[in-house]
Amino acid sequence: VTASTAVTNRPRGKQRPGDRVFAxxxxxxxxxxxxxxxxxxxxxxxxxxxxxxxxxxTLSGASNLAAYVWPLLFGTLLAALLAVxxxxxxxxxxxLVISHFAPRRxxxxxxxxxxxLAAIPSVVYGLWGLAFLGPRLFPVYDWFAEHLGFVPLFAxxxxxxxxxxxxxxIVLAIMxxxxxxxxxxxxxxxxxxxxxxxxxxxxxxxxxMLRLAVFPYARSGIVSAVMxxxxxxxxxTMAVAMVLSASGVISLNLISSTNPSTIAAxxxxxxxxxTGLRVNALIASGLVLFVVTFVVNFxxxxxxxxxxxxxx
Amino acid sequence: MSSHLETNRPSGSTEESSVPEQASVTAPVTDPAGxxxxxxxxxPRLPRWxxxxxxxxxxxxxxxVALTFGWNVAGWAIxxxxxxxxxxxxWSRLVENARTAKDRLVTTLVWCAFAVxxxxxxxxxxxxxxxxxxxxxGDFLTFSMxxxxxxxxxxxxxxxxxxxxxxxxxxxxxxxxxxxxxxLTEYGDNGRTARTLTFLVDVMTGIPSIVAGxxxxxxxxxxxxxxxxxxxxxxxxxxxxxxxIVVRACEEMLKLVPHDLRxxxxxxxxxxxxxxTKVVLPxxxxxxxxxxxxxxxxxxxxxxxLLIIAGSTDSVNMNLFAERMMTLPVFxxxxxxQPGVPAEFGQERAWGAALVLIVIVMTLNLLARAVGRHxxxxxxx
Numbered sequence: 001v002t003a004s005t006a007v008t009n010r011p012r013g014k015q016r017p018g019d020r021v022f023a024x025x026x027x028x029x030x031x032x033x034x035x036x037x038x039x040x041x042x043x044x045x046x047x048x049x050x051x052x053x054x055x056x057x058t059l060s061g062a063s064n065l066a067a068y069v070w071p072l073l074f075g076t077l078l079a080a081l082l083a084v085x086x087x088x089x090x091x092x093x094x095x096l097v098i099s100h101f102a103p104r105r106x107x108x109x110x111x112x113x114x115x116x117l118a119a120i121p122s123v124v125y126g127l128w129g130l131a132f133l134g135p136r137l138f139p140v141y142d143w144f145a146e147h148l149g150f151v152p153l154f155a156x157x158x159x160x161x162x163x164x165x166x167x168x169x170i171v172l173a174i175m176x177x178x179x180x181x182x183x184x185x186x187x188x189x190x191x192x193x194x195x196x197x198x199x200x201x202x203x204x205x206x207x208x209m210l211r212l213a214v215f216p217y218a219r220s221g222i223v224s225a226v227m228x229x230x231x232x233x234x235x236x237t238m239a240v241a242m243v244l245s246a247s248g249v250i251s252l253n254l255i256s257s258t259n260p261s262t263i264a265a266x267x268x269x270x271x272x273x274x275t276g277l278r279v280n281a282l283i284a285s286g287l288v289l290f291v292v293t294f295v296v297n298f299x300x301x302x303x304x305x306x307x308x309x310x311x312x
Numbered sequence: 313m314s315s316h317l318e319t320n321r322p323s324g325s326t327e328e329s330s331v332p333e334q335a336s337v338t339a340p341v342t343d344p345a346g347x348x349x350x351x352x353x354x355x356p357r358l359p360r361w362x363x364x365x366x367x368x369x370x371x372x373x374x375x376x377v378a379l380t381f382g383w384n385v386a387g388w389a390i391x392x393x394x395x396x397x398x399x400x401x402x403w404s405r406l407v408e409n410a411r412t413a414k415d416r417l418v419t420t421l422v423w424c425a426f427a428v429x430x431x432x433x434x435x436x437x438x439x440x441x442x443x444x445x446x447x448x449x450g451d452f453l454t455f456s457m458x459x460x461x462x463x464x465x466x467x468x469x470x471x472x473x474x475x476x477x478x479x480x481x482x483x484x485x486x487x488x489x490x491x492x493x494x495x496l497t498e499y500g501d502n503g504r505t506a507r508t509l510t511f512l513v514d515v516m517t518g519i520p521s522i523v524a525g526x527x528x529x530x531x532x533x534x535x536x537x538x539x540x541x542x543x544x545x546x547x548x549x550x551x552x553x554x555x556x557i558v559v560r561a562c563e564e565m566l567k568l569v570p571h572d573l574r575x576x577x578x579x580x581x582x583x584x585x586x587x588x589t590k591v592v593l594p595x596x597x598x599x600x601x602x603x604x605x606x607x608x609x610x611x612x613x614x615x616x617x618l619l620i621i622a623g624s625t626d627s628v629n630m631n632l633f634a635e636r637m638m639t640l641p642v643f644x645x646x647x648x649x650q651p652g653v654p655a656e657f658g659q660e661r662a663w664g665a666a667l668v669l670i671v672i673v674m675t676l677n678l679l680a681r682a683v684g685r686h687x688x689x690x691x692x693x
Binding site for chain 1: 411412414415418419421422423424425426428429430432433435436439440487488489490491492494495496498499500505506508509511512513514515516517518519520521522523524526527529530531533538539552555556559583584585586588589609612613614615616619620623624641644645648649659662663666669670673674677
């Protein structure tokens with residue numbers, strides 16, 4: 001940074017046309033990105049606005065746009081929060097294994113294996129959740145419904161296909177696990193070695209060392225990693241669209257066959273056949289999703305600042 | 313020495329393997345518990361093989377229970393882990409102390425979390441291999457679905473569409489992303505524009521893919537009217553997702569180029585832009601290619617935006633600028649959810665296509681890592 005500052009601040013010699021053109025081109029590329037981001041908001045607003053005048057028929061029975069989007073937003077938030085709840089402890093465990101528990105020689109390959117989870121396309125996750133995971137979870141849901149039925153979350157009756165919002169959340173959790181793991185393990189690994197050794201020198205066990213030295217150092221990083229995972233879970237489309245058997249209700253019942261849908265899944269399922277104002281309504285719901293994920297990501301990035309932006 | 317560390321405090325392995333001197337620093341400090349043969353008064357510790365013994369006993373016991381009650385593998389594994397997580401800390405509590413017992417419990421839980429995280433990966437890959445492999449054949453890869461009802465047909469049109477759309481997305485994203493990265497590292501000077509841009513690029517990586525699809529639709533609908541479906545629209549949507557990844561990857565790589573190289577070039581009177589194109593870029597080329605390949609691997613499996621803007625078709629379409637275009641992810645989605653009658657053929661094709669897609673993505677990933685490892689500059693990380 002210092003060197004490049006020095007380079008531009010020094011007394012300018014000849015300004016060559018090539019320099020000016022190239023610098024202009026790079027700046028233009030930067031502006032293209034900003035314009036594209038603004039364009040997303042602008043085009044979604046332009047195409048979404050007409051939906052304000054949509055009637056009940058186009059909005060699947062909802063009286064206005066807000067009433068149409070709200071159940072979807074509820075489902076989106078519910079699925080994403082569940083996914084984060086499931087994924088966070090697992091991801092922290094995986095990150096700790098890679099950064100502190102596994103032998104050094106194994107850590108690299110283990111990290112790569114977890115990264116493979118991120119490489120699998122979402123539609124394949126959907127396929128797997130629909131054909132493999134859902135049916136296998138039915139006995140568990142059935143057991144839940146029978147023994148924990150007094151809890152509203154498990155009121156049941158259990159869906160025989162297993163295509164419930166809990167299944168969708170589990171698939172989402174698997175999908176966001178590598179993201180949370182990647183960021184947290186990087187931050188765990190950055191803990192100053194002296195802090196760790198000081199804790200060990202005081203006679204701390206490994207767990208006490210983690211609590212004394214590693215977690216305080218990594219706290220903001222963990223929060224931001226979880227929020228990034230949340231952002232990803234909010235916007236994930238295909239896995240939810242395929243796994244979830246949605247009926248657009250608002251319900252906290254996690255294991256029945258009537259589930260709230262999510263915004264993204266609703267768009268994916270409805271868009272190919274949509275015409276007229278229905279398209280605009282779907283785009284308007286997409287705008288809501290865009291705003292929600294933007295806010296979540298914005299907050300996550302602000303928390304961790306620029307220091308750890310290496311991680312994707 | 314190293315065996316001491318491992319027996320008394322498994323965490324020692326981290327320090328010990330990284331820097332040899334550090335082990336000698338840590339070891340004496342942890343001695344009170346470890347140097348059993350030198351000190352008469354020491355806290356009792358579980359033998360080194362205690363975890364293995366407990367694991368074996370827990371496994372055997374739960375196998376017995378599982379066989380008696382006819383449980384499946386999952387039941388066996390859960391019972392074994394629970395037994396292990398109760399017995400080992402309990403034993404440690406009796407022989408050692410509460411703190412060590414807690415440490416052992418946490419170690420067990422952490423490794424469990426890791427194992428649980430691997431289960432879906434293994435299950436998924438196995439399932440796709442088992443279902444997909446029998447479907448793959450020469451015909452499957454070289455035929456389209458045109459006029460196919462029931463058995464037969466293939467994914468030629470979808471592979472072609474995926475390759476074309478991803479190629480177009482790469483052609484759009486790489487120049488924009490690379491130039492923006494150059495702006496950030498070489499011209500931005502960490503000024504306000506540069507900082508805003510980096511921050512927004514970060515935020516952009518979180519844009520849901522379906523929103524990118526809606527954006528492309530909303531853009532193209534202005535020119536082509538309602539119901540527009542174009543391959544190039546898919547490429548635009550994918551580039552929106554790809555550009556931030558490319559920017560970050562390239563920026564990281566450009567930052568790794570030592571400043572001495574730039575200074576040396578300036579000292580020879582080379583203009584800045586020639587320095588960038590002739591010195592900076594070639595130096596970081598391998599890393600940039602790795603980053604771009606990973607970005608391609610990331611977007612090639614995207615489904616949602618293509619479902620919205622590229623649509624689906626049964627025929628081969630080589631023209632990005634006209635008509636619907638099939639892609640592998642969309643093919644998988646439709647083949648499985650709307651398989652036609654009888655359903656089995658469509659679903660078989662979906663698994664086959666899923667296998668092909670995974671193979672493509674994995675190949676790109678491995679390729680990227682190979683390029684990165686082979687040509688990586690020795691400096692930096």
